[in-house]
Amino acid sequence: MLSYVYFGTNDLARAIGFYNAALAPLxxxxxxxxxxxxxxxxxxxxxxxxxxxxxxxxxxGLPFDQQPATVGNGGMIAFRARSxxxxxxxxxxxxxxxxxxxxxxxxxVKYSPDFYAAYVRDPDGNKVAAVCRGITQRQ
Numbered sequence: 088m089l090s091y092v093y094f095g096t097n098d099l100a101r102a103i104g105f106y107n108a109a110l111a112p113l114x115x116x117x118x119x120x121x122x123x124x125x126x127x128x129x130x131x132x133x134x135x136x137x138x139x140x141x142x143x144x145x146x147x148g149l150p151f152d153q154q155p156a157t158v159g160n161g162g163m164i165a166f167r168a169r170s171x172x173x174x175x176x177x178x179x180x181x182x183x184x185x186x187x188x189x190x191x192x193x194x195x196v197k198y199s200p201d202f203y204a205a206y207v208r209d210p211d212g213n214k215v216a217a218v219c220r221g222i223t224q225r226q
Contacts, residue, residue, distance in 0.1 A: 091131070092164050093146040094213045095156030101185060101210050102147045103130045108184040109207070110145075112176035113166050113217060118144055147209075158212040165216040171203050171225055177217035178205035185210040194223075 096102035107117070110132050118135035120126055129148030134141060145164065150156050168174045175192045182188060190206035204218040 090142050091133075091144045091146055093129075093148065094164070094209070094211070095150040096147045096209075096211050097156045098210065099128070099130065099147070099149060105181065105184045105186060105209055106130070106132060106145075106147060109177055109181040109186065109209075109215070110166065112173050112180060113168055114173075115145070115166070156211055158214070163206075163214040163216060165204070165218045168203075168217045168219040171219055171222060174203055174205050174217045174219050178207060181207040181209070181215070186215075189214055190216075 115132040118131045118133055120131075120135055120139070129146050131144040131146040133144035135144050136142070145166075166177070168177065171192070178188070178192050186207040186209055188206070189208050190204070192205040193203065194200075195202045195204055199220070201220050201223050202218065203220075203222065204216050206214060206216045209215055
């Protein structure tokens with residue numbers, strides 16, 4: 088369904104540090120396009136292969152219109168976690184690297200008995216979550 092998601096940032100180096108740390112517990116690694124101009128203005132995590140023919144990635148970068156990056160009211164991206172520990176580690180790493188808590192790790196039974204999630208704001212204010220499904224108690 089998706090090819091990529093892109094968030095704007097006003098400080099690419101700071102955003103790269105934040106997402107390198109926050110996405111590492113989820114097993115996400117940087118993808119490089121080998122396009123020097125693109126790689127200077129944006130950074131991605133996930134899959135980017137064959138010049139983008141195979142892409143499933145999350146990108147952050149400088150806004151294309153050269154205006155300051157702003158957050159979308161109501162916008163959020165949620166990354167899949169394989170365990171509650173990954174959600175906990177995502178949250179801790181995000182807070183340690185300039186993020187702010189927008190909902191601590193825990194079960195959200197109002198969504199589903201197995202919906203374990205944590206919500207943070209990145210240094211630019213974008214809302215990001217890690218979600219683990221299929222488990223109803225800590226293992």
